[in-house]
Amino acid sequence: MTTAHPPRPSSTPPASAARAGRAPGAWPGLGHLPHLLRAPLRFLGSLPAHGDLVEIRLGPRPAFVLCHPELARHVMADGRTFDRVGPLYEGSRAALGNGLATCPHGDHRRQRLMMQPAFRTEHLPGYADAMRREIGAALDRWRPGRVVDMVDEMFALTTTVAVRTLFGAGIADRDIAELRDSLDTFLKGVYLRALLPAVDSLPTPGARRYTRGLATWRAHVRRIIAARRAADPDDRDLLGRLLAARDEAGGAMSEAELHDQVAVLILAGAETTSSALAWALHLITTHPDAEEALHAEADTVLGGRAAGQDDLPRLPWTGRVIRETLRLYPPAWVLPRTATREIEVAGRRLDAGSTLVFSPYILHRHPGFHAEPDRFRPEREHADGIGPQTWSRSSFVPFGSGPHKCIGDTFALTEATLALASIASRWRLRPASAAPVRAVPRSVLTPRALPMHLIRR
Structure with a gap:
């Protein structure tokens, strides 16, 4: 059956063509918070029917959700006007610090310039080698016939990879396990606190667990950085390169800056990649043709061993599965911005201080950019005639x-x-x-649970 190609993105400037609307179903006093807490994906998926810029209510406060890829790209390109400031980011910085993923526009350029050298292409083979070792070690521990929750398993794997690539091989397994447990407790509470900042004023068991988890997490990061500073100078891992980093004036990162960057890197390396892997495993098990192609490619290229950097060019189907998974279930599913001045967006005049919400989950399912947007189709970037460059500009932004x-x-x-x-x-x-796999609202978009039988091939 031939699928019609989606229309190409319009070259019309988004501000002149986009339309503004308002979401129905707000609760008195609570706005759309009940929908965002109870069924966030269903709610987000309903918004594009009401416009390209859709007003929702977070309690008594309005927020404006960007529902068209070109409009979103237009807004996100202007970090000065649409900045990472305001109540939602104040809560994030209180927990995560002022690192590259949370800092406002005024701090971003300096931080990015200092961090960029650690992510140069020439360093990737070393990082990939650490990934290969940890992936192989994790798979060696699996046993046929066992039932394993892949959400937990992938989180354990990616946390270990993040710590090993950041700090090198000298971190004890026990320290990694404790860091992972505290991080998991902390991450489970971030989304709730972004929507309901006052939740910690209530002396509930959940609030106490969150506070303890955050304190333990911070203590572990401080201890690991101190131990790394005391070791022999070594810039072969990420932390060594961050310690050696200098800004344009020749200044190094302060202790607080270093702590904040390390915290964000572990968070991003652990939570986002584990989420993508969990969703990919779920999608593969429910799409036999895609699974068969994945196994055939792995058999041809790997023959039972763990994959390494040199194998990547020969794993095109695996890469497509990952990208299609990221399209359907982008880990960073909602990202807020705050207007720093009065401005017009999609014909709507927004006051300074207005909250805008950038949601890859919405943008990736826009029918004008992706045919059959709710279907898992790893071949789509070629079948639809849309190459990676078009994806990366507006309609594919994981x-x-x-x-x-x-x-x-x-x-x-x-x-x-x-x-x-x-x-x-x-x-x-x-x-x-047989229970449906459901997403859990937390800092990234992840399945609530994914128990799987292990069957050796």
């Missing part, structure tokens, strides 16, 4: 857009591709539960 686009996108794609191919080369996974 790593954000504009000057704040994720600095570690190649790192994340490499890790996810190596892990998925390595799993496919050794194992066939089958769902252990």
